[in-house]
Amino acid sequence: MSDAVTLSLAERPDHVLVADCIAADRFAGLDANTIAALPVVHGGRPGTLGEFFKVRGGRSSVVRIEGDVPLMEGIGAGMAGGELTIVGSVGRDLGLAMSGGRIDVRGNAGDNAGGAPPGAARGMSGGEIIVRGNVGDEAGARMRRGMLVVTGAGGRGMGIGMIAGTVVVFGKAGPGAGRFLKRGSIVALASIDRPATFRYACTYRPPHVGLLLRYLRGRAGVPVADRYVAGKYERYSGDLAELGKGEILQWAGE
Amino acid sequence: MKINGVTIADTFAEAFTMRVARLVITGRTAKWAREAATKLTGFATSVIGCKCEAGIERELTPAETPDGRPGISVLFLTMDKASLPEQLIVRVGQTVLTCPTTACFDGLPDAPDRLAVGKALRVFGDGFQASKVIGGKRYWRLPVMEGEFLVEETFGMLKGVGGGNFLILAADAEAALAAAEAAVDAMTSLPGVILPFPGGVVRSGSKVGSKRYKNMVATTNDPFDPTLRAITPSQLPEGVNSVLEIVLDGTDAPAIEAAMRAGIPAACRPGVNTITAANFGGKLGPHHFHLRKILA
Numbered sequence: 001m002s003d004a005v006t007l008s009l010a011e012r013p014d015h016v017l018v019a020d021c022i023a024a025d026r027f028a029g030l031d032a033n034t035i036a037a038l039p040v041v042h043g044g045r046p047g048t049l050g051e052f053f054k055v056r057g058g059r060s061s062v063v064r065i066e067g068d069v070p071l072m073e074g075i076g077a078g079m080a081g082g083e084l085t086i087v088g089s090v091g092r093d094l095g096l097a098m099s100g101g102r103i104d105v106r107g108n109a110g111d112n113a114g115g116a117p118p119g120a121a122r123g124m125s126g127g128e129i130i131v132r133g134n135v136g137d138e139a140g141a142r143m144r145r146g147m148l149v150v151t152g153a154g155g156r157g158m159g160i161g162m163i164a165g166t167v168v169v170f171g172k173a174g175p176g177a178g179r180f181l182k183r184g185s186i187v188a189l190a191s192i193d194r195p196a197t198f199r200y201a202c203t204y205r206p207p208h209v210g211l212l213l214r215y216l217r218g219r220a221g222v223p224v225a226d227r228y229v230a231g232k233y234e235r236y237s238g239d240l241a242e243l244g245k246g247e248i249l250q251w252a253g254e
Numbered sequence: 255m256k257i258n259g260v261t262i263a264d265t266f267a268e269a270f271t272m273r274v275a276r277l278v279i280t281g282r283t284a285k286w287a288r289e290a291a292t293k294l295t296g297f298a299t300s301v302i303g304c305k306c307e308a309g310i311e312r313e314l315t316p317a318e319t320p321d322g323r324p325g326i327s328v329l330f331l332t333m334d335k336a337s338l339p340e341q342l343i344v345r346v347g348q349t350v351l352t353c354p355t356t357a358c359f360d361g362l363p364d365a366p367d368r369l370a371v372g373k374a375l376r377v378f379g380d381g382f383q384a385s386k387v388i389g390g391k392r393y394w395r396l397p398v399m400e401g402e403f404l405v406e407e408t409f410g411m412l413k414g415v416g417g418g419n420f421l422i423l424a425a426d427a428e429a430a431l432a433a434a435e436a437a438v439d440a441m442t443s444l445p446g447v448i449l450p451f452p453g454g455v456v457r458s459g460s461k462v463g464s465k466r467y468k469n470m471v472a473t474t475n476d477p478f479d480p481t482l483r484a485i486t487p488s489q490l491p492e493g494v495n496s497v498l499e500i501v502l503d504g505t506d507a508p509a510i511e512a513a514m515r516a517g518i519p520a521a522c523r524p525g526v527n528t529i530t531a532a533n534f535g536g537k538l539g540p541h542h543f544h545l546r547k548i549l550a
Contacts, residue, residue, distance in 0.1 A: 145387065166386060183384065207357050207404035208386045208395055211321045215389045229322065245384070 002057030005035060009067025009088075010054045015043030016091070017052065020074030024063045024082025024101050031058035061101075068107065076103045079127065092136060098146070100127040104220070111136035111155065114148040122163065124148070130220055137174070140167040143184065149216060159186045162246060166212065181239045181246040187212070188250045189228050198238030203252050205232055227254050255546045260522035260529060261491075262545050267419045267514075268533035269541035272301075272331040273338045274414030274505055275369060276311070276361030279350055284313065284324035290353035291326035294345050298330075299451045300501075302460070302472050306341040307331045307416055307503050309448030320359045321404075327361055329448045331416050331503050338411055339369040346405070347375050351396065357404040363391075365410025372405035415541050418502035418510035421459065421478065421530045422521050427496040429525025431455075434498040440520035446509030447502055456499040459532060475532070494527050507541050511548050518549060 005027045021038040030038075035058060036050025049055070053065075061082030065075070068088035076084050077096040089107035095114045109131045115138055116123035123142040131139075134152035141157065143165040150158075153171035160176060162184040169177075173192040186192070187209055213229045216222040233249040255262040279294070281287035291310050298308035307330075314325035330345075332338040350358045358372070376383045376394040384395045385407070392407040422437070424430035438454035441447065449455075460472035467473070476482045477489040478497045490497070500517060504510040518529050531545055 147387075185384075185386070202401075204401040206395075207321060207402055208388070208393060210323075211393070211404070212386070212388050214320070214322050219389060245382075 001059040003060060004057055004062040004064055005032075005060050006056040007035075007049070007053040007063070007065045007067075008056070009052065009065075009069060011052045012067075013042055013052055013069065013071050015071065017042050017069070017072045018074050019049065019072050020077035020093070020096070021049060022063070022065070022075045022084070023077065023079035023098075024061045024084040025080045027063050028059060028061040028082065032056065034058070070108070070110065073110070076101075076129075079103065081127075089133065094131075095124055095127070095129045097123060097125070098127050098129070099125045102128045102220075103130070105129075105131045105133065107131075108133035108152070109135045109139070111138055112141060113139040114143055114146065115139065115141035124165070128220075130216075130222060132222070134171070140165070143167070147212075149220075149222065151222060153190075159184065162186075168212070168216070178246065178248050179239060180242050182243040183245045185246065186248045187233070188248060190251070192248060192250055194236055194248055194250075195239060197241040198236040198248055199240060201235040201237050201247075203232050203234050205230070206235070206249055209233060209249060230254065255549065257519050257522040257529075257549070260526045262518070262549060263528055263530035264546055265531050266533055266536070266545065267417075267531035267543040268536060268539040269415050269417040269419075269507075269510065269543065270333070270539040271541070272307070272333055272414045272416035272503065273335055274362075274412050274503075275330045275338055275342060275409050276505070277328045277330060277342075277346070277350075277409065278314065278319060278325050278359040278361045279328060280314075280319045280321050280323040280325040280357050280359070281353070282323060282355035284326075286353060286355045287324050287326045288313075290350045290356045291328050293349035293353065295328055295330075295450075296349075298345075299456075301331075301333050301416070305332065305337060306345075307448075307450040308345075309450045309503070311445070311448055312443040321357055323357075329414075329446075329503065329505065331414050333416075335367075335411070339371060339374070342369060342371045342409065343374045346371060347378065351375060351378065351398070351403050351405070354400055358406065360391075360406045360409040362410030362412060365412050367411040368408035369411050370407065371409050372407040375405055376407075412505060414503065414505050415507050415510055416503040417539060418504065418514065418541070418543055419532050420500055420514060420518055420521075420545065421532060422498045422500070422526055423478075423490060423494045423528040423530060424496050424498075425493055425525045425527060429523070430496040430498045433521040433523045433526045434500060436523060437500055437517035437521035441500075441502070441513045441517040444509070444513045444516060446505040447513040448504070449500060450503055451501055454500060456501055459497070459499040462534065462538075489530075491527055499532065507543075510541075511543060514543060514545075514548050518545065 092110035137155035464470035
């Protein structure tokens, strides 16, 4: 048993690398050799994780991936606990349908981060994803519970079809954010392209946003300016084409 | 034993095991946090008549509160497990929920026994309430006319101690009051302790039961009433004409002891004859605070 499992990029994938075997809680019971032998799919062909990463440590739910792997998909899929840190950018389906633990990406993430598998009704149902960069389209799609934090910009359809949970985006959020959202919150610290089916409610200081941003600053080390922590937010209720119990909270100044 | 010429009686204070919760109330300013805390802890001097005992533990700086606003830490005690959530739900609902700008957080996050206070209060939202999980804790957001009230879903409950005490026996009422005020000043804001009575001081110490009225659970402590010295078996030394009591509740016995260690010497002032304590012969309460042992 070691303090952490470290995967250092040894061979950069040439094609899409589906590595949904990587989840912090699953590594808790595996030694380094077993982790290296976990199956991946590279360009549609089967392979092992060890062909691409040097594995150090084992039997730990604290996992660190070192290397920029924008072609790597499905990291943290179905993760239920532990801590997974990726020092670099990752591809699509990060934390797909995860239910617990924390994923911290020190780079960008592709489409469908925290989202749902194709055809599934629910995306992530617990845990936290922090992306210290930009995300692709439909991040947090059909999220049921949990928190997705993006310190950069979000693509199209952020939080689309959310059932509950929280999405925080520090940069610009693309068109269609929150469309078909039932419950849940999208907290936008910059501009957000709201669907027409969201209706303005009021401008106020939501107490949970200050609490949430302080938590991110303290526990996760995300730099959050005081103006956001103590600021006012415009509340838009929606999606009124759905249940309408969700919200977009857009920062409106101090 | 004497401190500043004041006799420390060779006796002990007898206290009881109670259930305790700690609430952290924050507000946009310290004034509003204090307003809510004052109302919440009002009429909570003794379980005899109030069904709970509560008081302000200390003021909290913004750096000490979960939401970074000024706050007040409150301790709340009852005699049994069941009545603590009942009292909290009613009182938080009527005094903190109603108070502008406030939010209410659990101050005993590590306590395994959880009281579903926020969970019960959420229904005030009439279906418009929403919950948020932040850092593994669930909070309820209740829409109110001002904006939103935020309350933690559950609050921790521990076994605490209620009824720690000491009595200040003085030559006159002025000296007794000055000594009591000095003791309260010395004990205020100590961690884990509250003084639930008005200004921290009790003038109407009581004995168990009644000599005359069957239905009374507590009546005047006649052995310590100076006006009854001539007609009761008085326990007052010569020259004592006024007695005040300090009652202490806390999260545990060491907290009570630490407060008594600070408060008793502060009460040993000119005009004070003796510091003693109330007990029931050691038969009722499991916690015995021996004055001389604490001060040694």
